Every structure is written in C-alpha cells, then in structure tokens.
Amino acid sequence: MLAGNRRMFTRSYASAEKPLFDKILVANRGEIACRIMRTCQKMGIKTVAVFSEPDATAPHTSMADEAIYVGPAASTQSYLKVENILEAVKISGAQAVHPGYGFLSEKDYFVQALDEMGVTFIGPPRNAMHAMGDKIESKKIAKNAGVNTIPGFLGEVDNDDQVLKIAHEIGYPVMIKAAAGGGGKGMRIAWNDKEALEGFRLSRAEAKSSFNDDRMLIEKFIETPRHIEIQVLADGQGNTVYLNERECSIQRRNQKVIEEAPSPFLDPTTRKMMGQQAVMLANAVGYRSAGTVEMLVDAKKNFYFLEMNTRLQVEHPITEYITGVDIVEQMIRIAAGQKLSYRQEDIPLKGWAVESRVYAEDPYRNFLPSIGKLQMYEPPIPEDEAQREFVRVDDGVTTGSVISPYYDPMISKLVTYGSNREEAINRMAVALDAYVIRGVEHNVSFLRDVLENKRFREGRLSTNFIPEEYPKGFHGHVLKPKEKNQLLAAALTLEFLVTDHKFQLTQQLGQRPALEGLDRVLTFNEQPIQGNVQIAHDNEGDYFEVILGDNTKVNVVTKWDYGDPYIQMIVDEDPVTIQIIEQNWKGFVLQHFGTKYEVGVGTLFQKHMESYMPEKVDTDYSNFIKSPMPGKIVSVQIKPGDKVNLNQEVAVVEAMKMQNLIRADKDGVIKAVYVKPGQDVAVDELLIEYEPSVNVLEDEKK
Numbered sequence: 001m002l003a004g005n006r007r008m009f010t011r012s013y014a015s016a017e018k019p020l021f022d023k024i025l026v027a028n029r030g031e032i033a034c035r036i037m038r039t040c041q042k043m044g045i046k047t048v049a050v051f052s053e054p055d056a057t058a059p060h061t062s063m064a065d066e067a068i069y070v071g072p073a074a075s076t077q078s079y080l081k082v083e084n085i086l087e088a089v090k091i092s093g094a095q096a097v098h099p100g101y102g103f104l105s106e107k108d109y110f111v112q113a114l115d116e117m118g119v120t121f122i123g124p125p126r127n128a129m130h131a132m133g134d135k136i137e138s139k140k141i142a143k144n145a146g147v148n149t150i151p152g153f154l155g156e157v158d159n160d161d162q163v164l165k166i167a168h169e170i171g172y173p174v175m176i177k178a179a180a181g182g183g184g185k186g187m188r189i190a191w192n193d194k195e196a197l198e199g200f201r202l203s204r205a206e207a208k209s210s211f212n213d214d215r216m217l218i219e220k221f222i223e224t225p226r227h228i229e230i231q232v233l234a235d236g237q238g239n240t241v242y243l244n245e246r247e248c249s250i251q252r253r254n255q256k257v258i259e260e261a262p263s264p265f266l267d268p269t270t271r272k273m274m275g276q277q278a279v280m281l282a283n284a285v286g287y288r289s290a291g292t293v294e295m296l297v298d299a300k301k302n303f304y305f306l307e308m309n310t311r312l313q314v315e316h317p318i319t320e321y322i323t324g325v326d327i328v329e330q331m332i333r334i335a336a337g338q339k340l341s342y343r344q345e346d347i348p349l350k351g352w353a354v355e356s357r358v359y360a361e362d363p364y365r366n367f368l369p370s371i372g373k374l375q376m377y378e379p380p381i382p383e384d385e386a387q388r389e390f391v392r393v394d395d396g397v398t399t400g401s402v403i404s405p406y407y408d409p410m411i412s413k414l415v416t417y418g419s420n421r422e423e424a425i426n427r428m429a430v431a432l433d434a435y436v437i438r439g440v441e442h443n444v445s446f447l448r449d450v451l452e453n454k455r456f457r458e459g460r461l462s463t464n465f466i467p468e469e470y471p472k473g474f475h476g477h478v479l480k481p482k483e484k485n486q487l488l489a490a491a492l493t494l495e496f497l498v499t500d501h502k503f504q505l506t507q508q509l510g511q512r513p514a515l516e517g518l519d520r521v522l523t524f525n526e527q528p529i530q531g532n533v534q535i536a537h538d539n540e541g542d543y544f545e546v547i548l549g550d551n552t553k554v555n556v557v558t559k560w561d562y563g564d565p566y567i568q569m570i571v572d573e574d575p576v577t578i579q580i581i582e583q584n585w586k587g588f589v590l591q592h593f594g595t596k597y598e599v600g601v602g603t604l605f606q607k608h609m610e611s612y613m614p615e616k617v618d619t620d621y622s623n624f625i626k627s628p629m630p631g632k633i634v635s636v637q638i639k640p641g642d643k644v645n646l647n648q649e650v651a652v653v654e655a656m657k658m659q660n661l662i663r664a665d666k667d668g669v670i671k672a673v674y675v676k677p678g679q680d681v682a683v684d685e686l687l688i689e690y691e692p693s694v695n696v697l698e699d700e701k702k
Helices: 030-042 059-063 081-090 108-117 126-133 134-146 158-172 195-211 268-285 316-321 327-335 422-431 445-450 465-469 480-503 604-610 697-699
Strands: 007-010 023-026 044-053 066-071 096-098 150-157 174-178 188-191 217-218 227-234 240-252 255-261 289-295 303-309 354-358 375-377 391-395 408-418 436-438 517-524 525-537 542-547 552-558 566-570 573-581 588-590 594-601 624-626 632-638 649-655 660-663 668-673 687-690
Touching: 023 030, 023 081, 030 044, 030 059, 030 327, 030 391, 030 408, 044 059, 044 081, 066 081, 081 108, 081 268, 096 327, 108 126, 126 134, 126 303, 134 217, 134 268, 134 303, 150 158, 158 174, 158 195, 158 217, 174 195, 188 480, 195 217, 195 649, 195 660, 227 327, 240 268, 240 316, 240 465, 255 316, 255 445, 255 552, 268 289, 268 303, 316 327, 316 354, 316 391, 316 408, 354 422, 354 445, 408 422, 422 445, 422 573, 445 594, 465 566, 480 517, 480 525, 480 542, 480 552, 480 566, 480 573, 480 588, 480 594, 517 604, 566 624, 594 604, 649 687
Parallel strands: 023 044, 023 096, 044 066
Antiparallel strands: 007 066, 150 217, 174 188, 174 217, 227 240, 227 289, 240 255, 255 354, 289 303, 354 408, 375 436, 391 408, 517 525, 517 594, 525 542, 542 552, 552 566, 566 573, 573 588, 588 594, 624 687, 632 649, 649 660, 668 687
16 A cells, blocks of 8 residues: 555765664654654665655655655554554665654554564663553652652552542642653643542543553642753663753643753752662663653752653753754664763753744634644744854744644744853744744744743743743733834834835836835824834945834834845844734734734824724624634533533533533523534534523523
C-alpha cells in the first residue's frame, strides 16, 4: 500500500566525517520533524519523512530526502499506526528511527518492533522507557533510588469509591492523573469530592483516547509550586550528565506556555542537588539517550520528583542555547554507540534563553483551539544577520498550511537568547511583535501580555501564575497612556503614507508629491481625538511630527512600504512594531503588544456621515448552546423536554484529545438537541436549543 506513495528528492551534503547512519526515518510531523531533519542534514545523514493525507504538501514532507505516505488524517490511522510506520522503514531502508515527541516516542512496543527488525531506535531502551513511562512504577523506582518523591498512593485507582477513599487519606487538594502519557492530558486537580469524581471520569477518558491506557493514580497536589525540570544525557556506557535546568512554571491546563533556562529561582547548590538526583534516577534504570526529569519545587526550594519524560522535550532549544549542546545530535551519536564526549564539568551555563509556544488557539475564548488555513505566515527572523543568532523559530508550517483538528495546534516554538534574563525577554517581546500570523486565531497577544507582567519580569513564578494573574480570563493588553499614543501615532502616520501612496500613483514617475500633512479625526474606544501629522525633512531623511488632541506631540521615524504587514517605527526614541491587520472604510485594525485595536481615521465630513450609517443588529443566540470549539461530540446527557439547571453538564466535546464539558448556561427546558455522539462540530455550531422564555423555578412554584 505504501510503496506507491513514495517520494524521493536529491540533496547534497557537506560533512567532514563519515555519517553515523546513512539514513534516518523521522516518525513525526510538523516542527519537531523539521528540527530533527536540520541536524541530520548538518551531520550528512539522509532523512525519510512520513506523512498523512493532509500533510502531503507539509514542510516536513518536502524537507526530507524521501517521503512516504502512512495513512489518512486521523493519527490513529497514520502516525500512530505502528504497522504503517514499520512498512515505511522497510521501504526506505532507513537504519534508524527518530520519533521526536508525542505519537510513538514513548511506546515501548514500537521500540521492540524496531529491535526485531534490526533497526535502531534513537531514544532510550525499552526497559527504561517502560519503567519511566509508567508514573506509578517510576515513582517507586525514584523512591528506591533516593530521589525525593511527592506523597501519594503508589498504585492504580480503579473506581469512584477508591478515588474518594484515597483522596480523603491524602487530603485535598489532590492531583488525579494518567499513569501513562504526558503533555498535560489526563490530569485534573480536585479540591473536593465532586471535583475528584468528575476529574477521575474525564481524565480517564482522555488517557484512554490519547494513550490507549486508562490507568490512573492520585497524589498530593503541591500548592504554589514551580515546575522545574532537569535535562539529562546518558550514553548507556556509564556516562551520564545533566544539562542544567529549565523553568516551566507558566502553564495552563498543565501544559507549558513559556519556558526559560536557567530558572530565576534556583541557586547553584539546589541546581547541583537536583541535577545529581536526576542522574541517580537515570542510572537506576540504565537510561540511554536524552531524557528529562521533571520536578516540583516549593517556596523553600524543597523539590520532588514528578515524572521522567523518556524522549526529546518540546522545550529543548532553550537548553541548547545556554549549553551549546545540540541535543538531537547527541541522541543520534549515542544511538550509534558512541560515548558522550562531555563530562559534567564541561557543561556550561551561559546566558539566558526563553521559549514561547505559539499556538493556534483563541486566548479570548479560554484558549480554545482554532483551525483553518494560514493565509499569511511570516516568522520574525531579524533582517540584521548579527541578530539572527539570538532568535530561533522552530516551525513546521508556511503560508497556506492548514491547522487541522487532527493534530496539536502548535504553530511554532519561538526562542530568544540574551546575555541575561532581561535581554532574552526583551528580544522575545520584539520578536512576538513582528510575528505575522493570519487566518487563524493565535495566542501571541497572551504571550506578549505575560512578558509585560510585573510578576513575570521579577521572576516570581509558580504553576498558579496564569489563574492568579488572569482570574477572569484574558481580555487583551490594557494600553498605558504612552502605548496608546504610539498606537494613535501609527494610525495617523499610516493614513498619511497610504494617502501619499495613492497620490503618487497620479503623479509623473519620479516627481515628489506635494502632500506634506493631514488633518484627521481619530476614534479610539468610541472617543474622537483630533489628529494632525506633518512630514519633515532633514539631512537623514523624512520623519513625522504628530499632534494628538490639543497638545500631545509625538515624533515618528519610519520607513514603510505600501502593503507591508507591519510598520516599524521609532516613536519618541522608543522602537515600536505595530501590525496592520486590516484597513477599511472606518480606519485601521492594528495589533499592538499582540492585541488588536480598532482605530477610526477620517475627515470631519466622513465622521459626520458615519452617524447616518445603520447599526448592525447581532443575532440573538441566548436560547442556544453553541460549541465553543471545533471537535467531536463524545456524549450528550439531555434530550428534548428535559429540565436543566445552570452549570448542569449537557454534553462532552473532544478537541485535540482533550475532554471538554459543555454546561447549561441557565435554568431552562430543552427544546431541541441538534447533535449526537460521534458527530464532528465546528466552533459556534448550534448544539442545543432551549424553550423560549421559560423560567423553570417559577413554573415549579406554580
């Protein structure tokens, strides 16, 4: 079946050494597949990509020397289907397989199948993977190895009665989580019996869907912890080192959002103790390859083993920045039987690195995933070559790529480096401002806002950071007066430049237009602001003098070509990048600090005529429950005629392997149910309709 869907490309490699392998198959997709292939190319090793039906034209598919089709869109029928991956290995003649992360990266049965074929798995041996991949078994091993562990029940939890019994013995809050897998799936925090039972049910379903393993465990939830992990490398020949730590405390739904290395919290003594315990654990299971020991650290710097990820981590680039170690290269060399060339004293800790996970999700709607085509995609690669070494974009998409409901909605990992934490964060802010993503909703606005957060800047982090700093959700960046003036000055300058461009089209080629200034009325947050812009000339070129209101003067220096997606300016000596999302008859939609703002721009006459425009009346959906995300209906708990109460569970929607409860948003009687289990739904699709104007409580009183 697969042989007829093989593509081969011709590439040349320049390498001073004999390749460790002639050909490696990368059993993954997206950014991590591309990242692994880059190192293979550097090492002179040919690569084989595997692709599902929607990934036929994906960047990772065309980047490889060969590409082999492995099945339809659903990962269970393609990237997770072992027999199809093994057939691709046979067809390609690959000598080794790198699994990346996710999919088959921590499946010991996949490693066994490769071993039986005589193909090298670029990762740990199956016994170590099996031991550390099981959270119950790994805690037992860690405890026996002398590693600090979290108090909890070291066994499987099977039923509701057992859940409540164990939770009461440990004491709330407790963490309910899957014994297998990772990535934040199959995990819930419970503060009472109701949350414990609900969390057990949903987490178990997620674990079954994501890992085909619904075994659960319960342990004490450490309040206000930091999530700090230690990267290790082991060659299986007696040499194991730790590559310092990564701070991964900025999380939501147990998934990391922003990571940094090193941690702003650890001191050299604690770092060494954590590193030594990570090495002890790796040695206890005969570990080989790259792995990560995740730990929770409390306010007093007590640390506890959480789990070990027996694979390459998403956030590995920040460790590569501060140590200079190419972790993928080391994984390949170790798999080929080479000894580590590093000793512990050889591992530096130089500078600071920050990583932002850029996702296709809507931060204004509780970070629900967004699907669609990337109509425009321009990663923020600095024009100045000297600055490019400080910005790294690991992505696997391009303009025209489709973010689908079948795979994780990550667009990229954006990484910046600096000599210190402040410099790395500032470079991240600049990069996010210039990151052009159109066609899907994305979380750049949220990432950008976190960078401006005072607590984040001071390094006062915990895994509770997001719920504590955004208790009512994220609603966009709140502009300070200076930032508001930057936005308005950009709008007025753009109005001048657009008008100037149109004027030039009517002039003789090469003749300077006579346009020197404009008077306009700006509208921001429904407030009119008088604006004037004048172009000035000096020996260094053109700049703009902007007057806002009665006496606010703003100086703008910029070079902008008509059609560019953003305008870079020096505003009163501050560098500013503002994206141009849209220009319409009212003015502009501009993106500043990641958040989109509407700025009306027009003449006095235009503003007067706007008052005669009819207002758009929104459709009333108050009697409907809509799907908050694209996904698949797992279950429906109600039927027409049922009475429901506020917050009552009415359905479950699965999106990106996560189970999401749909609750009634008011008391009422169900008029119609428009979906059924197994049905795919789009965002905002109508699911359930209430009977109009029915007050259940009043009806019952009568």
